[in-house]
Amino acid sequence: MDEMTKKQLQATACRIRMGVVEGTYNAKSGHPGGSLSICDTLTYLYFAKMYVDPKNPDMADRDRLVLSKGHCAPALYSTLAERGFFPKEELKSLRHIGALLQGHPCIHIPGVDMSSGSLGQGISAACGMALAAKMDNAAYKVYTILGDGEIEEGQVWEAAMFAAHYQLDSLVAIVDNNGLQIDGKITDVCSPEPIPEKFEAFGWHVIRMDAHDFDSIEAAMQEAETVVGKPVAIIQKSVKGKDVSFMENQVGWHGKAPNQAEYEQAMAELSAQLKELEG
Template sequence: MTDELAEKAYRVRERVLRMGTSPHGAHLGGSLSLAEILTVLYAEVLRVSPADPQHPDRDRFVLSKGHASAALYATLAEHGFLDPAELETYALPGGRLAGHPLRRVPGVEFPTGSLGHGLSLGAGVALAARCTGRDLRAFVLLGDGELQEGSVWEAAMSAGHHRLNNLIAIVDRNKLQITGDTEDTLALEPLADRWRAFGWAVAEVDGHDLSALRETFGALPDPGGRPTVVIAHTVKGRGVPLFEGQKKAHAVQLSPRLYQRALAGLRAGKPT
């Protein structure tokens, strides 16, 4: 099963690179770092179905770091929510696949991209589910640079206070943002302790280790009745040596030559 997941994650990265050839490029670094996280979520964790994407009791997934939409679209295509051919319209006028996800796309719950709001949306969904007796969960995927927004911590404080154990936050901890190292801009560490201080259960995991991700998500929800944050340690640009750990990978428009170089690097590490 892990081999199958590895193949899916590889195809997500392959499609992300292809979307990077659009005239507007794509946020490659933070999309490539999400491949395993999104693959495990959609393959084994989220109770969602492309056959009925609006089922009232579906889990809700919020990509708070909306600029990584290429990874979400690639994952939705991999799991039947989108025709893979539609990915060729990424960020083009008149298409559904905008640079930041919109609700007109099957599987997208909220428009996101203005950083710092996704956790509030997820907390609202989780609280509403409790009030209406619905057995659903809200998953929110945040960037680590996004955690410098005060609104994130307001939502974290509220969720901890209300003990929303049907709320799961996932932090893409790749330690890079558009300005460089996150710790140089506004230090986040000790990150796990910060979440615990707001009443959250904390799990830390290698965000590229499929087995570890499966185990971590499989242990949810927290038996103590608290919301959970999964701090996923990742590498920006993962899988493409040209971009791994590089600030320059934040947003890239791939020329045909650069695309071939990036694709060759990805293929060199393809699962066998």
């Protein structure tokens, strides 16, 4: 990837992170940690990969994305707003009664392809979409993003078995391997390791990716395109709370909103990063 494109993507990801902080601060609740770990991946998908049209969010041949770890809705909403599906102003009323953007993704929101939030269910819905693509001989891809804590859910492995059985090669499941879940390290709570080997054993094509390096993201997404006859699992190594210094790798920031001082510090850090990228 050329340096200019990379800088543009980095700047976009930074703006999306600012939207995550803005949304959770104004909501006084929500999940900043796991949202911040997927911003680069969402940036690449929505700005460099997926075939979508903000003016026609329901077009039949669009690529789909199901945020299976639905609690990270602030990242998806911020990405969709940045991409033009709805005004950025909406982020400020995240989780407010009657507002467009509720705490977990809802299919009525422009650009959201599936409601989610009950962990384990999103990947199953994505399997259904990928099966439909196969039956219709349609060319669209179905991306789904799972948490590494989420894959402790049994339903994920039923879906994994199903996807391999039906050779759902339009399905790309991205596992956000930030190492933490709601109240501790995944390896302490109920270890799903070794994650790549488990997907391989279920018959998937497995790719490893650095979630914060756009060259690595591009290489992984390009490899995913070449796979025939198997679903693809991308295991992305990521940092929970990425790019907000006091949130990085801190389990306490799984489901907590920043207070005003924390909001100001987070925004100052991200603004400084953006200025450098745009300078």
